[in-house]
Amino acid sequence: MSNERLVVAIDGPAGSGKSSVSKEVARRLDIAFLDTGAMYRAVTFAALESGLDLNDQSAVADAVRAAQIDLTVTPDGQTVVVNGRDVTREIREPRVSESVSAVSTNLEVRANLVARQRAAIVAAGRIVAEGRDITTVVAPDAEARILLTAREEVRLARRGLQLNNSQSAEALAKQVSDRDKKDSSVVNFTEAAPGVELVDSSDLNFEQTVQAVIASVESQAGHL
16 A cells, blocks of 8 residues: 555535445455544534534633544544544434534634634545535645535435434425535535545446545555
8 A cells, every 4th residue: 555645635515425325445455534514413413412502602612622533444434532432323314414514614614624624634634525615715735626416406315314304305305405505515525626536426336436446546646
């Protein structure tokens, strides 16, 4: 395995498949993986557990700065620990999904998590990092930058399967649409920035999407 730096930045809207695809790409390339969306969900969970008013941006930012977040990825999946508590399942619950945009659009929170994400990327050296602002804010100098997207109806269907909850189709559609709309007010993850390659997975299955992303990484980075 090469020791050369290889940072793969992958952005995309909810339900685009970026988390599962990014994790599999990292596994196949035998490099680290960073799910920044899980970080935002983790600090949202911490704020909710503290009983904070999420509209109190200063208090939420203070809570986030104090929060200890540990993400561990194994062949069996990802584990998310907040302040010593395993919240892997809880951060996917509707109450977190419904609240995460209120936290992720808090500019002080974003600044804190971006700093943590950059530190994790530098420490790893060879890593796939996925989220909404990795290609443009967190790692604009990444060796490979990809925007992974899909048509809205495809994304909604995938999101429903991923969350595996009892929400109605209408509630799920509103939740995903609202989150994308709110998050897009602070970062553009719907259009590829200059130098970012677009991979549309609408008509691709999981394996084809993984192969398309790996091909894009190889063409951009020139090495794996």
